[in-house]
Amino acid sequence: MLPKTMRSGSGSASGSKACREKMRRDKLNGRFLELGCVLDPGRSSKMDKAAILVDAVRMVTQLRDEAQKLRESNESLQVKINELKAEKNELRDEKQKLKTERDNLERQIKALDSKTVFVPQATAIPTPVSTPSQVVGGKLVPFVGFPRVSMWQFLPPAAVDISQDHILRPSVA
Template structure:
């Protein structure tokens, strides 16, 4: 069975085309077959360009013009997508660099935190040679009737660093706290 184009309006009758196509030896038969294939391709192109539109006899120039217009639109869209892809690639590269930078900063801050914790632990652990023995402290308070509130409390460092700066200012002491006679 032969596929015929939708716009088969030619001088050949169907019987003549079928008889001609049985033995495509003549030039006229070959030309007719070529035109039928070409018309089928145009019909296929027309259905691809506008699938909602029912297939009908259309002007070949209009079909080619529509195809050209669609190809130009697709080229522009492809170019825009390429540019967008390149911009996204640059953005991705910047984000990766920022991620590496943040990871390095995190490692640095973690090391700094560990160093600070180590310093804090070394400060909070008091060396025994710097503090008087509890028995010496108890002997000093034997004459006093008051009990030693915290006999085992050893301060490894001075407490002045936690005092509010306004309380440390001694320039206004004679005015604010007059001497008691």
């Protein structure tokens, strides 16, 4: 978008000072038009140079602020990354310790399993052939049940129902 004078190469003395100054001004005007188009593509080409410079300064300031914010954000993210790496290493060490501890416990369990001897288990409920009693201190004591365990809770609800006892089992007196 250079002016006609620059494109046509007109000018009787191309080396004269006035011609060189005209070419410089035309070049500057062309750059201002370019800058105006870059800053605001919908802008008219007749905008003055001062407005273009004000817009350019505003844009550069805005971009610098944004770049500073991005730098700060980058630094905070780097700090967070370093913290997460440290935490990851701690967790890796803890995982290794737990794995070692688990292996040791498994070895101990295997060692205990290999040392077990056969011990016959005693029956918890007496057989019907034997009498339901036990010997304590040389005396025969009746076998009541398991200590501290209520046996009625294992009976069906109909057997525990006492609402009809006065009819089914009248008093003896």
